[in-house]
Amino acid sequence: MQLSPDTFKQLRDLIYERSGMFFQD
Numbered sequence: 780m781q782l783s784p785d786t787f788k789q790l791r792d793l794i795y796e797r798s799g800m801f802f803q804d
Contacts, residue, residue: 782790
């Protein structure tokens, strides 16, 4: 499955949010 950078960023941000450690580049 091909993931676009935007999709990857959304997934990454969601994981960080759910784990309580949200990061912004």
